[in-house]
Amino acid sequence: MKSRPVGPGPLLVLLVLLLLRAASVRGVQRPRRYTPDWQSLDSRPLPDWFDKAKFGVFVHWGVFSVPAWGSEWFWWHWKGEGLPQYEQFMSDNYPPGFSYADFGPQFTARFFHPEAWTDLFQASGAKYVVLTTKHHEGFTNWPSPVSWNWNSKDVGPHRDLVGELGKALRKRNIRYGLYHSLLEWFHPLYLLDKKNGFKTQYFVRAKTMPELYDLVNRYQPDLIWSDGEWECPDTYWNSTEFLSWLYNDSPVKEQVVVNDRWGQNSSCHHGGYYNCQDKFKPESLPDHKWEMCTSIDKLSWGFRRNMVMGDIASECEIISELVQTVSLGGNYLLNIGATKDGLIVPIFQERLFAVGKWLSVNGEAIYSSKPWRIQLEKNTTSVWYTSRESAVYAIFLHWPENGVLNLASPVTTSTTQITMLGIQKDLKWSTDPEEGLLIYLPQLPLFTLPIEFGWTIKMTGVH
Structure with a gap:
């Protein structure tokens, strides 16, 4: 005589189903899943830490910090556009045949002390810091597995700059944001996709997306500040697929915040909060959370050796912009450029200390504030x-x-x-x-x- 398998009786199954239904009625439901389309992704509530933070510091740092002349778009102005003043700068200062890649070993970060940077950021009153992990030049400030010999571990500092700063910031409970450029001006695969009218995605699959997933899994950022989106639609970048993973399954799905630069026409329309454009200043209260990003050096985001005092925003200008931005419901992200050695020059330090001094008195009116009925x-x-x-x-x-x-x-x-x-x-x-x-x-x-x-x-x- 065969023994019958013992299983749950019909009454037990019914009881379990009733309990599950009751739990659902009481609000114990599965977490919401976001689908890879803007309608779903845009419905995600913005984690409230970002609105409460109000003030952050932006840091532009990369191989462009070596020539430190003109702007962080040095390579494009020199080789992409062939501007005569950049050609002249190179012939005056570097030997014939010197390539942009030759700047890489000179990006030493020799005096980069993440704890000292963090002391400064904390003194400024910043609640979050956004670091350039990769600008349009393609050089990565971390050991990216898909940026062989063009990253800060293989070339130049021989250090994981992104990881080191992250550790220092986490100790002070300052939120960590990572700037990442989707495009790279001169990457062969990007140029191939461009030649194909962006009907192919060789660059996205081999470079952009592997890097974004790596950054999230490796450093667990609080914010992803995307850029370099303007030449292609979001469908080329696979932005919605990435964001649905970020919101559903990533290790930072609960607290991560993103901006709006995920493809042509997404700026000011789709994503998390809106940047709209660099140095965006609305005239009236927007109906969506936004951020003004601006730079202490009015002519550049990266450090320039040739900047003069007239190019530097005054304390009064910075405080006025901060006040206006927060009154209109925005966050204020103030940029500095670091030198190739990893130093933050005294004038930038002075401006950040001034903001911190002001916030030490007036922060009650800024942090966690809301717009009033009159702005x-x-x-x-x-x-x-x-x-x-x-x-x-x-x-x-x-x-x-x-x-x-x-x-x-x-x-x-x-x-x-x-x-x-x-x-x-x-x-x-x-x-x-x-x-x-x-x-x-x-x-x-x-x-x-x-x-x-x-x-x-x-x-x-x-x-």
Whole structure:
């Protein structure tokens, strides 16, 4: 007589099904899966750490830091366009036959100390840092397995620059973003795909996508700052396939944030948050999370040996842009270029320290803030508003001559309290039917105030 296999009885199976259904009803459901199309990918909620962060530092660093002249597009201007001033620069400074690849060994990073960089970034008040892992020149700042002899482990520093900085930032709980260019100007496979009208994808399959997957699995970034997308549609880059993997199955699927540069016409339309374009400044409050990326050196993103003080954004310009950006719901990503040795020059350090000093007093009005119902009050003092929980902040960029700040937008109540960040005591105020709220600023010499410009009024009990 054969023994019958023992299995669950019909009643037990029914009971399990009922329990599963009950769990589903209570909200215990499988995580959502995103399909490789923009409609699905764009529906993913942006992880909230990014909106709370508000301020980040961008670092452009690569082989272009060796000539350190013109801009980080040196190779393209020299060989892609053949601009006469670049030809002249090379003939004046380098021997005949010197190629761009010959700059590689001179990219030494000899004085790159990731802990020192991180000290600076922390002092600046930055909540995230974005490092160039690969610019359009194709040189990778990590040992990319598909960039043989054109990476920072094989050539130049003989170090994993991406990994070293990541470790230092993680110790300080600063979020880590990786900039990555999809295209490479002179890669033979990219040029072949271009010749084929981008109907083939030799370069994408052999280089771009393997590198993106490697960066995510190896370094687990909080942010991917994509660039170099403009010559081809997202279908050429396989962007939606990559992003669906990133959001569904990658080791950073919960916290990772991406920008909008994933193919022609995706900028300002698809992706995570929007950059729209370099140095983008909206006139009014956008309906989508955005970031302004700009550079302390107004003429370049990479370090230039030939920059002069007139090319450098002032403290006042930087603070004003930061305030305006955050008031309009954006993040402010401020760029510096590092030298071939891995140094951040003093003028860049000075500007970052200045931002940090300002944020140490006014950060309450910036970090984790939300746009208020009014963003800008166009009067002689240029007042920008932010809000956080029950508080409203008015940041004014010009000190009124009579020492009285006039605000038309806030409506006071019986519980209104008004202070200035960095000053201990409450401020006196009154209301006027025609002029609105009048705030009597501290009668102090300006040089005794904790900051020199961009002062913040904190108001509670207003609407």
